[in-house]
Amino acid sequence: MHSAPTKPSAPSRRDLLASLGLAAAAPLVLGAAPRRAPLDQLSPAARGGRTVLLRGASLVLTMDPALGSGPLGAVGDADVLMRDGAIAAVGPALPTPPGARVVEVPGRLVMPGFVDTHNHLWQAAIRGGCTDRDLFGWFRGCTDPLRGRLTPADLHSIVRLAALDAVQSGVTTLLDWVDIFSYDLIESYVRALAGTGLRFTYAMYPPAPDAVLLTKVKRELVDPLPLASFQVATHAARAAESHNRAHWEAAQELGVMLNSHVLERPEQRADDPLGVLADIGAMGPRLLINHAVHLTDAEIAAVAGHDVRAAHCPLSNMRLASGIMPLSDLAGRGVKVGLGLDGGTNDSSDFHALMKAAVGLQRVRTTRAGVFPQVSDVLRMATLGGAEVLGIEDRVGSLTPGKRADVVVVDPAALNFAPRFDWVGQIVFNGRPENVEAVFVDGRALKLGGRLVGVDTRRVVREAEAAATRLRTA
Numbered sequence: 001m002h003s004a005p006t007k008p009s010a011p012s013r014r015d016l017l018a019s020l021g022l023a024a025a026a027p028l029v030l031g032a033a034p035r036r037a038p039l040d041q042l043s044p045a046a047r048g049g050r051t052v053l054l055r056g057a058s059l060v061l062t063m064d065p066a067l068g069s070g071p072l073g074a075v076g077d078a079d080v081l082m083r084d085g086a087i088a089a090v091g092p093a094l095p096t097p098p099g100a101r102v103v104e105v106p107g108r109l110v111m112p113g114f115v116d117t118h119n120h121l122w123q124a125a126i127r128g129g130c131t132d133r134d135l136f137g138w139f140r141g142c143t144d145p146l147r148g149r150l151t152p153a154d155l156h157s158i159v160r161l162a163a164l165d166a167v168q169s170g171v172t173t174l175l176d177w178v179d180i181f182s183y184d185l186i187e188s189y190v191r192a193l194a195g196t197g198l199r200f201t202y203a204m205y206p207p208a209p210d211a212v213l214l215t216k217v218k219r220e221l222v223d224p225l226p227l228a229s230f231q232v233a234t235h236a237a238r239a240a241e242s243h244n245r246a247h248w249e250a251a252q253e254l255g256v257m258l259n260s261h262v263l264e265r266p267e268q269r270a271d272d273p274l275g276v277l278a279d280i281g282a283m284g285p286r287l288l289i290n291h292a293v294h295l296t297d298a299e300i301a302a303v304a305g306h307d308v309r310a311a312h313c314p315l316s317n318m319r320l321a322s323g324i325m326p327l328s329d330l331a332g333r334g335v336k337v338g339l340g341l342d343g344g345t346n347d348s349s350d351f352h353a354l355m356k357a358a359v360g361l362q363r364v365r366t367t368r369a370g371v372f373p374q375v376s377d378v379l380r381m382a383t384l385g386g387a388e389v390l391g392i393e394d395r396v397g398s399l400t401p402g403k404r405a406d407v408v409v410v411d412p413a414a415l416n417f418a419p420r421f422d423w424v425g426q427i428v429f430n431g432r433p434e435n436v437e438a439v440f441v442d443g444r445a446l447k448l449g450g451r452l453v454g455v456d457t458r459r460v461v462r463e464a465e466a467a468a469t470r471l472r473t474a
Contacts, residue, residue: 113172115386118340124162152188154467209246237271304333316342338386
């Protein structure tokens with residue numbers, strides 16, 4: 001097969017930024033977000049539309065079989081046109097609209113951004129911690145002692161760092177499951193996410209069934225943000241059934257999904273989480289369950305029969321010795337499953353490693369190389385499949401014209417990726433965050449030329465380091 005194309009000489013980063021009208025439009029991620037800035041002005045994607053033409057990609061994976069060949073909608077030697085934050089067209093030799101900014105991408109792959117269906121960004125404060133612990137040891141030794149020490153400023157610094165790490169890995173949408181309780185901390189959390197330009201879902205867990213706080217957070221902090229959405233989070237267990245019921249009722253009143261951790265460890269069998277969720281009437285397409293490692297055959301059938309959605313967190317499950325999700329069994333019954341980075345126990349936001357682990361673990365579990373997921377399956381799970389899990393597949397997850405322009409550009413001309421053999425397989429098995437050359441969310445560039453746009457990464461790291469040190473020594 002051919003070697004990877006020689007990377008053409010590229011314009012300077014400043015030229016790229018200027019060509020996209022971004023040189024003077026640095027996102028509000030350079031320091032703590034102004035406390036009184038209107039929330040709907042924080043997101044870079046909220047600052048007006050742009051027409052951008054990605055020209056000359058060697059391969060575009062649209063994730064739309066009707067828009068290209070094969071299950072991934074592959075189109076060779078094609079352009080991608082983004083207008084006013086949406087995908088306008090995909091195809092060869094597209095005409096350049098008047099006023100469009102052109103970004104040359106020869107030798108690159110273009111595809112939808114990754115959708116992270118389960119995270120806990122604040123846990124970046126304890127990355128690499130409690131490495132010899134299982135799930136319960138992680139709670140006791142790392143998360144529980146830290147949570148009560150959080151301040152709004154420190155939380156903002158930590159969440160900003162973790163969210164930007166996700167962006168540079170090619171994540172354009174993420175769901176954050178957050179058990180942070182006071183309004184000032186929640187506000188700081190949401191502002192940190194909004195300032196990065198990511199599309200995100202804030203899944204809020206209230207320890208008590210506080211419908212007033214849930215409604216206040218949704219209406220005052222999340223609804224004003226064009227790239228944000230809301231879910232109600234819960235911990236399904238018999239001992240908390242009354243709270244679970246109240247959380248489900250609140251989710252119904254707010255018109256959002258319910259999101260619960262389920263059977264991450266075998267010891268949680270005693271909690272009967274799926275039985276509780278069934279008893280409160282939550283089983284259905286507006287329920288998202290996380291981990292789902294220790295499901296019985298009957299529970300898999302129930303999840304499939306009610307069109308419940310699931311988030312798979314293979315790297316975290318490995319780290320915490322939780323087990324291997326029966327992903328191939330769930331997929332065989334038609335369950336919609338996405339991939340999740342799962343916070344501190346994923347240790348980084350490397351989505352390529354996540355995909356590779358999702359493939360490898362099922363092969364280990366079954367000792368069959370042909371088991372689900374194959375490369376095309378896991379790439380779909382990472383993009384359109386994740387969007388289906390979150391119920392936003394009508395907006396993101398594929399490069400179908402009319403959908404929002406959440407796009408990544410991958411450069412395969414790198415030591416870890418080249419030489420060219422099978423680029424689609426190499427995305428999963430060879431790719432790393434440094435191969436992600438550009439990231440667009442709603443048509444706005446968050447990463448260009450391999451660098452985050454308008455972000456002083458040294459400052460982000462320095463402030464997160466200081467925050468983590470304060471938290472550990474408080």
